Amino acid sequence: MATPTPTLGAFLALDLGTTTGWAMRGHDGLITSGTVSFRPRRFDGGGMRYLRFVNWLTELDHLAGPIATIWFEEVRRHAGTDAAHVYGGLMATLTAWAEMRGVPYQGVPVGTIKKHATGKGNASKAMMIEAAQARGYSPADDNEADAIAILHWAMETKGGMA
Template sequence: MTTILALDLGTTTGWAMCLADGSIVSGTMEFKPGRYEGGGMRFLRFRSWLDHLLNGAKAIDLLHFEEVRRHAGTDAAHIYGGFLAHLTAWCELKSIPYQGVPVGTIKRHVTGKGNAGKEAVIAAMRSKGFNPEDDNEADALAILSWATDTQGGNQ
């Protein structure tokens, strides 16, 4: 059995993990910088959190993340790029295979529409028995659903 981690990168990062025993855990993690912190602290906390996930799972065999090609603004693009750079470097360091999955591919897989809204993705994940707290967690669960359904599942 493999352990698969799915991430929806951002200041509030959604995550979902299918563990080696087949159980699924998910949630969100906030990486907003504190009032007296520099902008790089969010990325240091992100890397530390990735280490925490890896230690808790004992191993991560595959990692999938939402590949965003269009952002609402410049700040969002910079923040996403920073998370992506740290994520891919961390995966390379830990020898974890990683793959970006386009937004439309994820939405089409879980809702049937590549341009589905946030509420449709949340509803789709609820119909699968999950209870995501927000769209970030729902997106991570959708990425995990895509990965397990189309990439050979959790074997």
């Protein structure tokens, strides 16, 4: 899909994972953020986390959207196989969801996000949280802080076009 360009609709930024960080600038300019867990429940089948992700995206689109553009953290290396599988499944689910709705999306490299937020491409989780706090946010964890950083990168660089 084409590179997202900022529009008047809602911008969504995601740090994909079992605990997904999210930040959204609504069509009214209000920024909200948080985390959502896609940890499997006791009797879940293997695909349930992805179905819950689709339902969450759809609900977000209805309540705060419509979502006009999506940016997500593009991870090239994972600490473990399970994390890589979860990330790949969530990314596939996200991109399919966006394609079905004609919503442009783009991955943003981890180093790009960290450098924009902190000035260091290899910033620690603590540094990312501090950067979000310096902007006036109170992120629950590094996942939310990363999503906030992605959103600000997208807004301030016009999605890498500035």
